[in-house]
Amino acid sequence: MTPSRGRVRAAALVVAALACAACGSSGHKQAGHGRVLRVPGSYKTIQAAVGAARPGDLVLIAAGVYHETVTVADEHTGIVIRGLDRNHVVLDGQNQLGDGLDIHADGVAVENLTVRRYLVNGVVWSPSSEYRGGEQLQGWRGSYITAYDNGLYGVYAFGAEHGRFDHVYASGQPDSGVYVGDCNPCHALVRDSVAEHNQVGYEATNASGDASVLDNVWTRNRVGVEIDSLRKEPGFPQQGSTLTSNRIVDNNDRGAPRAEQGGFGAGVAVNGGSANDVADNLVSGHSEVGIVVLDSPDSAATNNTVRANRLEANATDLALETQSGLSQGNCFSANQAPGGGLRSVPSRLHALTGNSCGHSLTIGHERLRLLPAPPQVSYQTLPAPPPQPNMPAAATAPAQPAVGAPERETAG
Amino acid sequence: MSRRAFSALVLLVCGLLAGCGSQHPKLKSNATGTPATDAQVLTLARVLESDFEHGGARFTANLQVNGQPAQATGRVDFRSGRGTALVSPTDPGLGPPRRFYWTRSTVLAQAAPGSRQYQRQVPDEQGNPVHGMIGFINLLSAETIDNTANIAAAAPRLIGHTTISGAPVDEFRYGLSGDTTLWILTGSELLRQVYTTRVTGGLTIDLLTHEPVKIDLPPAAHA
Known part of the structure; x- marks a missing residue:
């Protein structure tokens, strides 16, 4: 400029x-x-x-x-x-x-x-x-x-x-319903929103620093939430976002349109990136995995924290996949499943990493068995969604431009 | 998602292929032409999706192998990610042609010229120029439209209008240093030719047709 x-x-x-x-x-x-x-x-x-x-x-x-x-x-x-x-x-x-x-x-x-x-x-x-x-x-x-x-x-x-x-x-949408990308620090807030029947409900690529995703519903997409660190897009590498108190449910929708090389059946995928905090979410009903932290093609996933989430009826609840076979400082703790029966890859993920945030320990090279992506569905032929709630007093509410710090203001 | 088609192609080709920075003797590296309009950016965004929708292509390519010019003739099925090419040194005295097949995860290289045996190779797009060409071809289609915001950020320019083998094309150039050039069939949103200087000696791929293609891998080589 x-x-x-x-x-x-x-x-x-x-x-x-x-x-x-x-x-x-x-x-x-x-x-x-x-x-x-x-x-x-x-x-x-x-x-x-x-x-x-x-x-x-x-x-x-x-x-x-x-x-x-x-x-x-x-x-x-x-x-x-x-x-x-x-x-x-x-x-x-x-x-x-x-x-x-x-x-x-x-x-x-x-x-x-x-x-x-x-x-x-x-x-x-x-x-x-x-x-x-x-x-x-x-x-x-x-x-x-x-x-x-x-x-x-x-x-x-x-x-x-x-x-x-x-x-x-x-x-x-055959890609993401809601997307925030290329910002550091983002000073961004996503809240009280719903995305369904997309390839991905919420996606953040190279969105770093003060990026909060709070109290949303990501359901019936192919994948619920994707946090990416990708070199080919601006803002690489990604670090430091939070995903808190979201309802992430049943993201296995074969009727959603798909993206190139898109995944299927996952609640949350932290794809590379560092120091992200995934906490206090409900993650339920996924045919592949509830929450997975893995290395992206471009960067190792390091020092991410997955804690205090409630996991139900996922084929695998938690997974950590790194190229090195080390935890790389990623840790999983205090997550809960009904009856205490958390299913993880590798098994005993809590025991392995729960007390080792920021430290790298051997976890091995165990991998999820990936599900094939169901066939494409044309986004141009999907039905309209039901009516959604209006903002209060749309005819009379004063204009409130997005100046200052919209991410700090009370939403609606 | 993890792939942003042309924006990925333009931004990443330096990472995918070895030898960034060399110059094609016929092209100027400085920006020429006029900034692409919103409509032209949208055309660029649709190109790879249009390629995908047409199924596949026959192509020729010009590349450098071991510092020597080489040519490739082949076919690609964009939908399955499979393809095949016969790669020949431009100077026949440097060796006979060799055939390659590929899938999304594997390259199959003819064990010896004329052989019916194929060796499975792990793709090495940075170290092997033929693999680099294959990687580039795999970026020439996409199942969804590309990201217009990413394309606009790469400062696309319309260089002008010309013809390739009699077919009218619009020439665009973009990328952070303007080193990838595209020729798009006028009015069709289909890629005819792409050239990049980011590969040692330059890489040109000419899509001769846009049509359904079926690739049968050699026996016992299914990947």
Whole structure:
């Protein structure tokens, strides 16, 4: 970023912050400065309203089906794009358009609408290419979004810091329903969301530092949660995320579309990466494995902690697979199964690693027997999901741009 | 998921194949053309998926083996991950052709020219240029669309319009240093040719057709 561009960007963020100066964690105080740009009342298209929006403005969309790709260019910082009715404000790509909402500006929040049938992503936050070279998008939020039957990801934050997904519902994506990637530190929160019938419910690739996934439901996907450390994507290596108090159940859905080389029947896969904390989750009903920590093709999984999870009815509850045959500082402790009958690979994983977090001990080279991936299912033919809950007071709630630290604010 | 098709191809080829950094004499390394539009990025994102949907391809390749130019002619089934190629030194005096088969996990190399015996080899994409070529071919299709955000981050550029064997193509170049060039059949979202300077001496793969292909592995060699 050039200095002049940096000053412009900083000034825009200050304006957005001032516009939302009265927005506290309750989210119901008057914003003060922002205008309401109505679609289609004042603007025929969402794109037209976004193009006219200034920091602090609310683009408020009436019920209808909109066949648009909406691009939020980097100068439109600190705006809020909101549907009046989550289930009846629908952006529909008709399996012809690329992304639903393609956001390159800092501080943009998207709320209370549905995105479906786009060839790539439902909603994506990522820096514009001009910003690449290390600078990340600052401030993002997706709340009460329904994303279904899109060709890659449902909702997606890539190269973006300080953000939050809450009350998202994502289904029918042949890759991930919810994705956070390429950030360090992310300062990201994913909570109170649901993903089902995707290849992966929640995926985080190279998402490091202050990345919390809390109180979500990841169910009936092919794989529930995947935390990846991959060299071929920016932000490698991954370290330091938390996965806590999620309900991760029955991720063996043969009816979900699949991705290239995608897995099947796993609740949580920590694929490389370091110092991730997987704790206090319910992980149940998986035909392959409940929670597995393994080396990625690019990096060893080290110093990850899997603790105090409740595991039920998984073919194997816990697994640790390393190329070295050593625990590499990964540890499993205080996890519980009904009747105390934890099944692990290698067996006695608790006894081997429970008291050796951060230390490397011999565990051997025992491997899970991988299940073949069931045949592909076209994401373009899956049925629509049921209606999802609306955000409170969508018609009257003041605009709350994603400035400051959205990951710290109370969700909904 | 663990594979991001072209973005993986562009970002990783240096890791997959040996000898990063060499230059093809016919190409300039500096950026030319115009930045790809959103529509063109979407086209790039769909290319590998389109290749997959068509099933397979016949191809030719130009590569370097032991510092000498070589050519390969073969077929690949993108859906099964199987393929076969006959690799020949450009200079026939340097040796006879040798046939290879592959699956997603194994390379089968003809034990000797003309032999019906094949040796099973562990893929070594960095150390063996034929394996490197196979690895590259395996990246030329994908079951899902590619990630437009990753492609955009690699600064794709439209270099221009030309023809290959009479077929109109759009030429794109991208990658962190602009060293992978793609020729996409105009209006079809199908890859015709790809060239990278990240491989010693350069690697060109020309997909002559896009059609279903069935590869039968040599007897007793199923992997």
